[in-house]
Amino acid sequence: MTTLKRVDVHVEGVVQGVGFRPFVHALARRLGLAGRVHNDVNGVHIEVEGALAGVEEFLTALERDAPALSEIERVTVVSARPTGHNGFTIAAGIPSGPLRPLVRADGATCDDCLRELADPDDRRHGYPFINCANCGPRFTIVRGVPYDRPLTTMAGFGMCQACAAEYHDPGNRRHHAQPTCCPACGPRLRLRDARGTELCGDPVAGAVTLLRAGRVVAVKGLGGFHLAVPAADERAAALLRGRKHREEQPFAVMTADLAQARRLCEIDEHAAELLTGRARPIVLLPRLPGAPVAASVAPATRSLGLMLPYTALHHLLLAELAQPMVLTGGNVSGEPIAYEDDDALTRLSGIADAFLIHDRPIHVRADDSVVRPMAGEVTVLRRARGYAPEPLAMRWPAPRPVLACGAELKSTFCLVEGRRAFVSQHIGNLENHETLRSFVESIDHFCGLFGIRPQIVAHDLHPGYLSTRHAKEIRGVELLGVQHHHAHIASCLADNGDPGPVLGVALDGLGHGPDGTLWGGEFLRADLTSFERLGHLAQIPMPGGSAAVRQPWRMTAAYLGDGHPGLDVARLDVARRNPWADALRLAPGSPLTSSAARLFDAVAALLGVRDKITYAGQAVVELEQHADPAERGTYEARITHGDLLVVEAADLVRAAAADLAAGTGTRAIAGRFHNGLADAVARACDALRSATGLTAVALSGGMFQNALLLEATVERLRAAGFRVLKHVRVPPGDGGVSLGQAAVAAARDRA
Template sequence: MTTLKRVDVHVEGIVQGVGFRPFVYSLANRLGLAGRVHNDVNGVHIEVEGAHSGVEEFLTALERDAPALSEIERVTVVSAEPAGHSGFTIAASDPAGPRRVLVAADTATCEDCLGELADPADRRHRYPFINCTNCGPRFTIVRGVPYDRLLTTMAAFGLCADCSREYHDPGDRRFHAQPTCCPACGPRLRLRDARGTELCGDPIAGAATLLRAGRIVAVKGLGGYHLAVAASDEHAAATLRARKHREDKPFAVMAADLAQARRLCDVDEAAAALLTSRARPIALLPRRPGAPVAPSVAPGNRSLGLMLPYTALHHLLLAELAAPMVLTSGNVSDEPIAYEDDDALTRLGGIADAFLTHDRPIHTRTDDSVIRPGSGEVTVLRRARGYAPEPLALRRPAPRPVLACGADLKNTFCLLQGRRAFVSHHIGDLDDHDTLRTYVEGIDHYCGLFDIRPEIVAHDLHPGYLSTRHALEIPGVEHVAVQHHHAHIASCLADNGDQGPVIGVAFDGHGHGTDGTLWGGEFLHADLLTFRRLGHLAHVPMPGGAAAIRQPWRMAAAYLRDDHPGLDVAARNAGHWAAAVALAAAGAPLTSSAGRLFDAVAALLGVRDKITYEGQAAIELEQRADPSETGVYPATVTTGGPLVVEGADLVRAAAADLTAGVDPAVIAGRFHNGVAAAITRACVAIRQDTGLTAVALSGGVFQNALLLGRTVERLRAAGFRVLRHVRVPPGDGGISLGQAAVAAARDT
């Protein structure tokens, strides 16, 4: 007689909306087991019984063969008495109890759906909203959990008989795929002119015709509107820049497939895997000589932000266009991306000549993610679509729920509960009412979605940050202030599952220091709980304060003062140079900022005297640098007290070479090498005093691939264990994770 065994299994993680229940149903039936499976607010609950060997195989296969989009965090198995189930069924979801379920990120259209999209015999042939359990919109359409259709923006689209049959068939690829639909019952695509009037004909063909004619088309995507032009059309790209008021910042380009992408950029195996991943981020890749891309797409940039299609609409449009297209955020420069149809028509009507739109609402606007691959590792520059809101696992659980409000630039917020850190999608700079509203609404949405009620609210020390002000307005919670650069290093520690202590090298634009100055070139003794400032770049005045950020030539004046015979930077700004030098001498705000050091050298070399977006001068200086250059500018590292690195040495060395007629590309290379060498010398000196052998690199300056690579190489050669960011940005987009980790560590 066969011995019956029953177990109750609870699976937590990303297990809803990814085909987990039909997988369980098929597995149980294949093994001849009985029972049931259903969603609840914590994940998936399974009751399974049958032959002992079958149940054991079921438990093994449950994790081994789980659906590709699922991410299992925990499986809890409890033995129980057999209940005499007849067959195996999928039961209704249980919405009771506190919610702990995870929501999947939006996922690129899968190969099965693409096959149907291209099949003239399939009823979803050329249907732009094709999806299944393995792909399609998730986070951007979810209004609540459990993840059921009625709690998504698909609720208004009733299923036709054919879709209903697929939706309720456990053996079908679309079983309980909440966005499932077809031309008979789903969203409808429309092409409208700039006034909103619907245009006749096939919307895809019409949009492609407009793009070929040099027009700008606003395209509604998963997380908002994009603005598209043909990538090779210089007039169209320049017109888009003018209308969007985006003077210099590069546009992203979407290619139809890897073959087309390789005609534009150098795409190695690692980059190809990134481009074709389910997240489909924008990847910053080296541009190929002669790539058919208009100069105005990425002016003065050796790289392109390249991505592949991630929706059926993109595939159809690119196939019709038969060429790559620019696909940049649907907004006027510095505003949040448009995602609601009426708002898009109002805000983009002066930019776009037409709108390729549809009637499926977007609940949460989400930008494209941006990743830079290189040297076997990747750097996340913007974490958004395809990654958020999937949580990051921390090494130790937080005693109480935490909300970390992030920084003001490149803002994200973070909710921490237990070991799960929910770093939000990229919000942007909190200098606009609409962005601030999005930020507050986003916090409320995450709190509701994951049923988190923060008891601790962490924030930056800077009292003027809007994120800080919002934090302090939240009543009934414990407020924890976290110094900006400590948060950077804590973010790197949390990103790597490390507790510290480490030598923290935090190089960025600036942050509020504890001594009343603007920090930004810091060497810290740091763990998650505390930090000590061990050293820094030498303080230098910022003539004009914030004006020195917008006008990098002022930082050249601050570093060089009157030591500028024959330098073009002084000549170009002769009408204001003496005043800036006077301001520097008279007591302008002091900063140790590494970002401002890069600005000074960029202005010195004629790269950029004024900027149109944050970090532009440093970004363009990296682009100018000769990566084959091995020369190193020396910088004095003073010890015996607080360690000080003399950035002025690097500026004077660059000025001397420039006066001697050395190629600016060589000078930029030597400067980058000099910064990396100075960091390493400082860390060696700190190791001698503290015994610390690990270095954590964080801050927006380490988004510079050349500097990061040279610094990591030198530090490792000097015997250090080096931590760098892998899951969140090194810039301010990662600050919220660090704030949350510090607040949790202090919660004793």
């Protein structure tokens, strides 16, 4: 006699709109089980019964074989009395409270869809908008919840009979896939010139003809417009750089496949997984010598930002072009990317020669995500398409809903409810009206999408940040200011599920310090509720204030004073001879800073690597790329002890100047500087361990996006017996600050 078993199963996580119910239906029928599956307000509910062995295999396969776009957070299983019913059905959703669905991030085109795309006998052959329940647009097309077609930007496209049959068939992979469409009923592609006039012929072939001729083509993607040129065409790349007013910041490159990517960069198994995964981020990788990429694509760097196609349109373009292409954000530098057709035609008309557009609206702007393999793991440097808006699991729940408004640069915000933290997509620098509008609209969209009404609003202490000003304009909430560097360390703690206390090392650009100075090289004792400043890099004047951020040689002047024995300062740049003297005269009245970024600026200018800044963090990026990674020499910085520990960072600059005067190569000097700063961090932490007893170190701040510094620091700290926490899921830089602010607000609310 067969032993029957019945269980009620509740699955939470990203399990709606990803083909989870059809998967459950197919699995149950294959195992000969009865029951039903339906969506509810928190996930998917399953009632299943049958032979004991079949039910047990069902529960195992439920998590093991779940759909690619699903992400299971929790499975709850409760035994029930068998009913003897036959058959397995997909039931309508059963509402029993406020909706709390989780919206999936946009996913790269799956292998099944790619096979159809390439099959001349398939009705979707060559169709740029092919998708199914396992891939395609999600977050960028959702206007509201529940996640059904009428509340997406596909609402205006009625399904043809063939697509409707697939959509309603539980055995089809397009069952309830909301963007389902085909050439007969879905969005259409068009090619327009810079005046908006539609060009005749096949849009893809026409766009590729223009690209081969060295023209700039604006391409409408999932989350906004990109600007494309062939990656090997120096004239086209330089033309794009000039029109976009992006003087030197590297462009990303898209290749057709891994084989093409391997001709450009060093790609190990781990990097290959990142490039081919469903998120398809830009991956920063070491460039191969002689890689066929134009010099203007990524000047002053040994790395390339590579990505593989994530839409059918990208696959079609690259197959026709037969070479890698630059694919950079569709904007003028400093502005957010364009994502609406009319806005793109207006804002990009002076940049693009043609526009490859379509009539499926984008509801939410989303840049490409950027990741980098560092210190044996992958760190997200920009979290956007492919990752947002999926929640990060928090180890401890927030008693009340929290909105954290983040920082000013590389802005994100974060909503927390219970144990889920929804970190927004990368918004950008809150320096113009368009970006601020995007920031405010995105907050409203997230609140509506996830049904969260914040009761606590956290913000940076800097009164001039537009994110802070917005926070203070929100009525009926409890406001909480969080010091910038505490938020950095709290972000690292939340990223790792660690409550602290730890020794927090926050190395970044500039943050508002409670003492009225500009912090940026900090050693803290920190947990999720509080912090204490234990030490810092020695404070130094910033000659000319904000001018020193744009002109790194000013920091060299501040660190070296009238010069250094044997070093002819004036020979570094003849045009700086008089300004150098002016900078020294300004120094006594200039703001004081402990910023690690300004330290990097000083050394970069000293070595002739970077004398003028055209994008944030440029000197840090280029000094790392200039450094010899095999260099094992180091410089020593004194550590002094008073009320606070102080790392005398000027020692590093003076040692670099002495080596430069002695004729040492600049790549070796840059390597020794990185090693010297890593040594100083490790020695400072060792001294603070003796004073505090703390044995864990959390590393955060934009300087730890520098792989050379991060890896050297981690190596030394681990050798000294420390447990080291570093960022993985959110950026070490200001893009992760909102998570830290939210974690602090939730922890203080629990206290």
